[in-house]
Amino acid sequence: MLKPLITTLVALVILGAWAGPAWAHGRSGEADVRFAQTIAGMEITVVVRASLQVPAPLQVDVVAHAPGRGGRIDLAIRPVEGGRSSSGMVRVEAGSPGMYPVVLSVDRVGPHELEVRAGGERSVLPFAVLVPQTPLWEVVVYAAFACAAVALVGALVSAALSRRLAAAGFAGGVVVATVVAFTAGLLSPWFAPMVPEGAPPASRDVMLGRPNAQPVIAVLPGEPGPGSEFRLRVELFDGSTGGPVDDLVEHHAALSHLVVTNQDGSYFHHVHPIRTAPGTYEVRLRAQEQGRHWVYAEFERADAGGQLVTGEFTVGGPKQAADGVPTVTGAASGGVPVTAPAQPEAGRPVTVTLDTGVASLQPWLGMAGHLVVRSQDGGFLGHVHEARSMVPGSQRVPDESVAAYAPKLEFTFSFPRPGRYLMWIQYAKNYEIVTVPHVVEVRGTP
Known part of the structure; x- marks a missing residue:
């Protein structure tokens, strides 16, 4: 009889160790904080x-x-x-x-x-700064373990002294404590998660939600020339109060992500602006190609969900003929992306695979790779993550120093309508960001 009880107690100890994370605005008390930043000509992540x-x-x-x-x-x-x-x-x-x-x-x-x-x-x-707190169900489980251990010792001592009545009482205590621990462990997924110490108090906005931010996107100077440095500024305002939006939360390892491209895709930057004032984000870039440029800003407000806003600006000077083949301003290497099916159809899932030729890859922005897709006319932008590196929100984001991903990157994407699309696949190789451009023609669904 004692052997099954001991086995059960050991199993419950293992079960009790699986403490669920405590969340605060999408972040657990045991999670690192990541801020990707484009600053002083460097692309860094502060962890x-x-x-x-x-x-x-x-x-x-x-x-x-x-x-x-x-x-x-x-x-x-x-x-x-x-x-x-x-x-x-x-x-x-x-x-x-x-x-x-x-x-x-x-x-x-x-x-x-x-x-x-x-x-x-x-x-x-x-x-x-958050400190995780022990979940209530875990406290119950360990307290029950302690009671069961004491009762088990009492039952053994009583049996050795031939005190049958006491031994039976202690044995009953072992059973009761074991049942309590087992029940608490099984019901743990239904316990409310403990709010980590230091988390902001819940507000009515959690239930009501918050309005979308209204953007003002501008460049300084207003029309930069080819080869000149300029500042790209994104100001966010609350749609109901008109005040600055200063409640952005960490979203894929950054407060905000910017994608800047020109018409033919020969100019491409995926950057992370610095916060210079409440609701104001800026990044310094250098103009390269003349003509029209698109800006896409992705961010998330606390208790409001993700949002994508757009803008545009013009680089002065005569326009050059576009060949429709995107290149990049940074490092580019790796193989050629392959789509399956080979001829993608609008509205149907497409698998995009890239063999990087690298034995193991490190995560960047929490993922093994990123796929950015833009329609030829600039009216559509899509951003998806490498499928096999996506982890549930309850798991820890992989550390940037660990090269643990396979050489092949795989993405699943559905193009919204027929036409030509420019795409860029990005990943980290020995900490350095690699960008692989590609063009795909998407036909209509028969």
């Missing part, structure tokens, strides 16, 4: 590692995907309401993609600001 307790040291990793000329990056973390600030710096080597760590510190949970400075640019990124 703030999760804290299991506070006060404590805070590990911060700066992942340089496109270090450019490199340089010093200053980082500072400060609580929004009182408390002590902490600062540090890393020096990114020119032409050396990789991970650059620094250790800061925090002395309290709750809302904080991460300040990133480099090359005369400054970005202030809001986030919350």
